[in-house]
Amino acid sequence: MYVLGVETSCDETSVSIVKDGKDVLSNVVLSQIDIHKEYGGVVPEIASREHVKGITYVFDKAMNDAGLRYEDIDLIAVTKGPGLIGSLLIGVNAAKVISLSFNIPIIGIHHIAGHIYANHIDNGMEFPLLALVVSGGHTELILMKEHYDFNKLGETQDDAVGEAYDKIARVLGLPYPGGPIVDKKAAHGKDNLHFPRPMIDSGDFNFSFSGLKSHVINVHHNMKQRQEEINVEDFCASFQEAVTDVLVAKTIMAKEKFKVKQIIVAGGVAANSGLRSKMKESIQDIPVYFPKMAYCTDNAAMIAAAGYFQYIRNNKKADDLMLNGQSRLNLEG
């Protein structure tokens, strides 16, 4: 089954064709990161305009790269949320046009389901499976007992982990995006500032990074006031250790409780080297998968892969043309 995936939930315009949820025939991603960089993050209206500019090209290129015609496509899977509402609408509407013109069934996909299924492209999935989804907008632990069955065990009560990285970077005078640069500096610093590990003993699977953020800012402020020397690398290392300690501890807790056979780390923060090494060091009895870089960031291949499984799971029930974008959306349905 050929599935055409469409992803425009944030600042990447992407169309992909994936066969049977596994073989990527094409995956075209047009990134806007350089445009948004100067604003310190994605600006919704600019993102929408860029999606409009790029969407036709991306559809054409994905079809050409795959060597297929629209008549060959069996299903269209498009991200319906969560994300920037204006950006989502462009992908959803473009997908609806193709669906209507060529009479192809269409389904709306949850963006996080896509991030989880990015893993299916390179590795298999064995259930029960635990997914840690960490990005600029999400921090969630999700348990899957079978294909397309999502149970949210916990999530952030305030800031997403990637967002905390961006904000800490801002305070330390480092450029956006904060994740990669803090990660890099952390490798040269020491965990000597004794930052708290928020909610590490809370007994549930929720996270909180807002208090840690405030604490780091407070320590930084006080040191500045006392005109003490601030070692940015130590700040980065201490912050990163605190964050990854909590992420790994909660993941292990969930792994033991639900006796999972596999762990997937998904989303942009899955690229963080500190998290990767701590996760792999701490968990050795079952496989811990990180999608390869191309599928860590937003892309339509993961949406097409998720679409294949959602369609089968729902007995090939398609959405109608009332399908629309939603800024917030529950994964569990």
Add this chain to the structure above:
Amino acid sequence: MILEVKLRLNSIIDTETLAKIIAEKAFKGMIVGLTGDLGSGKTTFTKFFSQAIGVKDNLNSPTFTILKIYEGNFVLYHMDVYRLEDIGYDFELDDFIYGDGISVIEWYQYIREMLPKNILSIDFKVIDEDARDVIIKGEEEYEEIVKAISNRYSN
């Protein structure tokens, strides 16, 4: 005339009380603008405010998407417009700000020109790990809220 009240919030519980007082007087189309440094309590205030107007879902940071929408006794539009500093507006936000819900806007000063003249503004200042000083301002349709806060705290 712009009414103004200054308060010391000694803990997160005081922040919750403030959010509740404002929520009691909430009305359709209301706009609450929040300012204050990173970590000064803007999102924490909004979380308590959302609960007080009957939002059941957990409210978390809108920084990444700029806007998150919640349903309670009112529709709540929670925005963080920090990234619009050098732009000053975003026409996609128009429909929400001038809609029927309640808008709570963090870093509202960056889009001040696209907001209506009257809003309720709350400025947070960090005193120490727990304490915050806040300055709340409002006029005309917001006067009653400022008065309610001022009455509650003078007693």
